[in-house]
Amino acid sequence: MTADAGDRVTRIALVGAPNCGKTSLFNALTGANQRVGNYSGVTVERKIGMATTPGGASLRITDLPGTYSLRARSPDEAVTRDVILGTRVDAEPFDLLMVVVDATQMRPGLRLARELADVGLPLLVVVNMIDIARHRGIDIDLDRIASELGQPVVASTAVRRAGMGALWGRIDGLIAAGLPARQPTRWAAPSAHQLRQALREADRVIAAAVTLPEHRRSFSEKVDAVVLNPFAGPVILLVLMFLMFQAVFAGAAPLMDGLSALVDAVSGAVSAALPEGLLRGLIVDGAIAGVGSVIVFLPQILILFAFILILEDLGYMARAAFLMDRIMGHAGLHGRAFIPLLSSFACAIPGIMSARVIDDERDRLMTILIAPLMTCSARIPVYTLLIGAFVPARSIGFGIGLQGLVMFALFAAGVVSALLVAFASRLLFRRREIAAPLMLDLPDYKVPQLRGVVLGLWQRARAFLRRAGTIIFYASLVVWVLSTFPYAPADATEPAINYSFAAMIGHLLAPILSPIGFTWQICVALVPGMAAREVAVAGLSTVYAVSGGDGALGTALAAQWPLATGVSLIVWYIFAPQCLSTIAVIRRETASRRWMWVSVGYMFALAYVFSFLAYHLVSALTG
Numbered sequence: 001m002t003a004d005a006g007d008r009v010t011r012i013a014l015v016g017a018p019n020c021g022k023t024s025l026f027n028a029l030t031g032a033n034q035r036v037g038n039y040s041g042v043t044v045e046r047k048i049g050m051a052t053t054p055g056g057a058s059l060r061i062t063d064l065p066g067t068y069s070l071r072a073r074s075p076d077e078a079v080t081r082d083v084i085l086g087t088r089v090d091a092e093p094f095d096l097l098m099v100v101v102d103a104t105q106m107r108p109g110l111r112l113a114r115e116l117a118d119v120g121l122p123l124l125v126v127v128n129m130i131d132i133a134r135h136r137g138i139d140i141d142l143d144r145i146a147s148e149l150g151q152p153v154v155a156s157t158a159v160r161r162a163g164m165g166a167l168w169g170r171i172d173g174l175i176a177a178g179l180p181a182r183q184p185t186r187w188a189a190p191s192a193h194q195l196r197q198a199l200r201e202a203d204r205v206i207a208a209a210v211t212l213p214e215h216r217r218s219f220s221e222k223v224d225a226v227v228l229n230p231f232a233g234p235v236i237l238l239v240l241m242f243l244m245f246q247a248v249f250a251g252a253a254p255l256m257d258g259l260s261a262l263v264d265a266v267s268g269a270v271s272a273a274l275p276e277g278l279l280r281g282l283i284v285d286g287a288i289a290g291v292g293s294v295i296v297f298l299p300q301i302l303i304l305f306a307f308i309l310i311l312e313d314l315g316y317m318a319r320a321a322f323l324m325d326r327i328m329g330h331a332g333l334h335g336r337a338f339i340p341l342l343s344s345f346a347c348a349i350p351g352i353m354s355a356r357v358i359d360d361e362r363d364r365l366m367t368i369l370i371a372p373l374m375t376c377s378a379r380i381p382v383y384t385l386l387i388g389a390f391v392p393a394r395s396i397g398f399g400i401g402l403q404g405l406v407m408f409a410l411f412a413a414g415v416v417s418a419l420l421v422a423f424a425s426r427l428l429f430r431r432r433e434i435a436a437p438l439m440l441d442l443p444d445y446k447v448p449q450l451r452g453v454v455l456g457l458w459q460r461a462r463a464f465l466r467r468a469g470t471i472i473f474y475a476s477l478v479v480w481v482l483s484t485f486p487y488a489p490a491d492a493t494e495p496a497i498n499y500s501f502a503a504m505i506g507h508l509l510a511p512i513l514s515p516i517g518f519t520w521q522i523c524v525a526l527v528p529g530m531a532a533r534e535v536a537v538a539g540l541s542t543v544y545a546v547s548g549g550d551g552a553l554g555t556a557l558a559a560q561w562p563l564a565t566g567v568s569l570i571v572w573y574i575f576a577p578q579c580l581s582t583i584a585v586i587r588r589e590t591a592s593r594r595w596m597w598v599s600v601g602y603m604f605a606l607a608y609v610f611s612f613l614a615y616h617l618v619s620a621l622t623g
Ligand SMILES: Nc1nc2c(ncn2[C@@H]2O[C@H](COP(=O)(O)OP(=O)(O)OP(=O)(O)O)[C@@H](O)[C@H]2O)c(=O)[nH]1
Pocket: 016, 017, 018, 019, 020, 021, 022, 023, 024, 025, 035, 036, 037, 038, 039, 040, 041, 042, 043, 044, 065, 066, 067, 128, 129, 130, 131, 132, 156, 157, 158, 159, 160, 313, 446, 449
């Protein structure tokens, strides 16, 4: 059976060890923009993309999560195995396996290539990151590898997207020659003995085909001597994080002022253009006040993620994982929990999903339960608003801003409480064994790619604006309706909003939440705030806009709430499960209603207890 160029789609799977550049290659081939990152386990789901070769053949390319062997240890590896072997009913079969091998670390890749030869599909071996290998003076004889493996071999530099000609040519050549049909698989899970034997075999191929330069201590090794030092390492990590939050406040201020001015201008223009009445109220006090109050926090979010993306691409985050591993191990967390927890700083949802890389069920569950305690980006608007209102913008000396310091403390509080919860449950359930350590190959430091960072920021910005335009927009309208109707009676003595549904709901909840210092307006904002955290900011903004307040929301809050209430609400947001989608994902990923309720319950309990303590402590201190 031959597949002439163009007459049908050739289905290709990208397989390889973690962090060898599969997704980069996928992007280069398909022109897609999937996320790459300089640490293992970035891709946790299959991604499919289409491409057309220069020779005109259509390709359907699947990017798989990284795996060292088809011998599956974790659920995501099982998926990869089943997809490759074609034993999954929901996955279509492949015509060609493209095995990606990291040119700077060929051992696992070559071993995997050997194993995949038994699957029964034709292989094409791609030796990626050839640029780094050349740069280091590593000489790789591709023809020799091809003859040793008995498979076609090409080199690539996937991130540059240039010089892909040889790869395209080879794909076209294979298709033109006619890809052999799938043979029955000879693959069987290798035993530990066979694995070791295969590694020796890989070493033999490397010895025959690869010439290493005389060993000099590499740049990465020299840097790591400091960065991974048991004393200096954690200090450097803390300083970097600290600088990050200083930059978030200092750098965002001018941009944020610009955005607020823009929102005010739009709001003023719409007020002037529309006659006084319901429509104007709905648009100005509902939509613009609500969505505008959240959009102004875009600069903070982008600055924070610029830092994270740059550190990630630099290769530093893998070192951070390494440094955190010991602490996490003592808290009973699996080393592989680092990446899910790190992703949770963006949003708990992808974080919880990437906990699939953890093979042990109990370790995975623990990671899922604490992931929502990491400070997700939806908390940034809430924190920034409250810090802006209640923490004075002054320096505490050495050019250190107090607001940035408090923000740093809040993020740290999230991490520390997650570790403590993990630790406490380890004691509670008497798990004696310390969790498995992180088996992470530290990648070499690389100059961050501007393209990747900009792309990452763009994806963040788009996601943020989409939320503002959908969930936050609708929630603002709901809050506006609730705080406008029913109208106040003609002989009303109090502000009109006090007669509205919102006030009724607020007063209904007030008895539960007044012990922790919340006003009824906060109660009103917290209910729609269950949909997404930022909605609480939008809700407060709308409630105060309807109450006739004008000027900045922060100023209004500082004038109307005691400090203790502000602090209590901040503490609430460290712990409270204020996001329905996260709760739904916990339910889906644990496949259990019980664990969903456990997570909701423990987080509400922590939020209530700590807000209570904070409220009464600050009240006592401030008289
Ligand atoms: N210099 C250089 N860097 C590369 C090349 N290919 C990938 N990288 C970098 O290597 C890192 C890992 O790339 P990914 O494409 O995310 O690797 P992956 O195999 O998909 O990783 P997982 O999904 O975690 O298994 C990223 O920092 C890339 O920018 C290359 O050819 N040359």
